[in-house]
Amino acid sequence: MVKTYIFRFLIAVLTSIFMGLLYMGIGRKFMARIRRCYAGPFYQSYIDVIKLFSKNSISHNWIMDFGVMMGFAGIIATVVFLPIGPFNVFPDMKGNIIIIMYFMTIGYLGMAMGVAASGNPNATIGIARALSLMIGYEIPFALSVILLIFANRSSLLYDMVLSQHGSFLNWNMFRYPFAFAGSLIALQGMLGEQPFDAMIAPAEIASGPMVELSGKFLGFGFLQHASQIFLETGIIAAMFLGGGTILGFFTKQLILYLITLSIAAVFSRYRFEDAVKFFWIIPTLLVLLQLVIFLA
Amino acid sequence: MILSSTKELKDKGFEQILDFFRKKSLWMLHYCTGCGAVELPPTMTSRWDMERFGMGPMATPRQADLLLITGYLSVKSLKRVIYTYEQMQEPKWVIAFGSCPINGGIYYDSYSVINRLALYLPVDLSIEGCMPRPEAIIDGFTKLMKAIEKGEAVGYKKYKENYEWYKKNQREVLERTTPVL
Ligand code: SF4
Numbered sequence: 001m002v003k004t005y006i007f008r009f010l011i012a013v014l015t016s017i018f019m020g021l022l023y024m025g026i027g028r029k030f031m032a033r034i035r036r037c038y039a040g041p042f043y044q045s046y047i048d049v050i051k052l053f054s055k056n057s058i059s060h061n062w063i064m065d066f067g068v069m070m071g072f073a074g075i076i077a078t079v080v081f082l083p084i085g086p087f088n089v090f091p092d093m094k095g096n097i098i099i100i101m102y103f104m105t106i107g108y109l110g111m112a113m114g115v116a117a118s119g120n121p122n123a124t125i126g127i128a129r130a131l132s133l134m135i136g137y138e139i140p141f142a143l144s145v146i147l148l149i150f151a152n153r154s155s156l157l158y159d160m161v162l163s164q165h166g167s168f169l170n171w172n173m174f175r176y177p178f179a180f181a182g183s184l185i186a187l188q189g190m191l192g193e194q195p196f197d198a199m200i201a202p203a204e205i206a207s208g209p210m211v212e213l214s215g216k217f218l219g220f221g222f223l224q225h226a227s228q229i230f231l232e233t234g235i236i237a238a239m240f241l242g243g244g245t246i247l248g249f250f251t252k253q254l255i256l257y258l259i260t261l262s263i264a265a266v267f268s269r270y271r272f273e274d275a276v277k278f279f280w281i282i283p284t285l286l287v288l289l290q291l292v293i294f295l296a
Numbered sequence: 297m298i299l300s301s302t303k304e305l306k307d308k309g310f311e312q313i314l315d316f317f318r319k320k321s322l323w324m325l326h327y328c329t330g331c332g333a334v335e336l337p338p339t340m341t342s343r344w345d346m347e348r349f350g351m352g353p354m355a356t357p358r359q360a361d362l363l364l365i366t367g368y369l370s371v372k373s374l375k376r377v378i379y380t381y382e383q384m385q386e387p388k389w390v391i392a393f394g395s396c397p398i399n400g401g402i403y404y405d406s407y408s409v410i411n412r413l414a415l416y417l418p419v420d421l422s423i424e425g426c427m428p429r430p431e432a433i434i435d436g437f438t439k440l441m442k443a444i445e446k447g448e449a450v451g452y453k454k455y456k457e458n459y460e461w462y463k464k465n466q467r468e469v470l471e472r473t474t475p476v477l
Binding site: 028032035036037038039040044047048050051054055056057058206207210211212213214215218 | 314317318320321341342345347348349350354355356358359361385386387
């Protein structure tokens, strides 16, 4: 019993890292083609990660080690709750969306603890921006979650997927188009792509949270970002695009990621307070409109 | 005795595998003091597209593998370059751009500019020219990659072994800039 759980847990985590890195690689190629470049091979991210773990790294104190690990652990602990297509890691949990939203913040908080302990002011500014941006995009996202909980009378992601079975017109994307649009904008913020990349801002605060991370710490940061891409596109794919078979699920995730990238390719950066304001106005209103239509 | 040598052999094999990944993913930090910086944007963007080799710019010394010194170095900025180099994590490499870091270039008789970078930092590769064109830069990068794969680019080890010598040279020139008052 315990063994099967551990086995399933490992499969879910490894899948998320493997697929996340693959999406990152494909995404880089995609971005390069938009700019008329070619970029490296699609497996470039794997090479990067292996290289990072082979480098020396410097730690400032144990809080930094612990925080970086906690950031990574927070994200992989969340992936466990995500139904990957028809596959559930803990068959009796079925991905409660409230738990997912709660656990997702732990990743950020761990990262915040780790990089704040690194003592570089740029890192602190970056993570402060990331956390305030979170307040921005969580509101439209939480509203659309509330909408779907109302609609399905259940807070399980698995039930939401089940209710969208059958023809693709059953997908929540077509049933609740405004909520889908709002969540898509929120996804842009969750992934930290332009125009919402004020926390990274390489030319301004020297890549924000990652400033002091070297070698394996940056490697963990990379892995965390990979699982994060997998997790967040996965949530939207399950909520609005009807889950599907494993392959179909991966394809939907990739398409969602490429959509965010193509939006990112043409936008410059919002100041973070403008970004928060934007999140509280446009996507929030879109989702609220959908709520009103649904209740009426 | 035998045990230690097999371990050495294993380590070496392992390093060789890792070197393959290291050469495929060189992240660089450019220290843009001189005129050389102007040739880097075309090398990075769509015309010459250096990302094909897995190279890319990085924001801080902690994340980077490769330090580019693009052009002349004044004595004051040498100090910052040394700080930066020592902050980078091993394995790390240094590339000197243009003739200025090799022999002083057109600033060979200036009072405020150093002539040979190799006296102060272990330079793994120099690309001559004033300024080297992107083709020459990419050629230089591929040479460095080959050297890394063969395990020949070991400037950072030399720096550790001859630390005293480098520090002596650095001190000699840096003392010139300490404020008189
Ligand atoms: S080598 Fe020429 S281009 Fe480069 S820094 Fe010196 S003078 Fe400028």
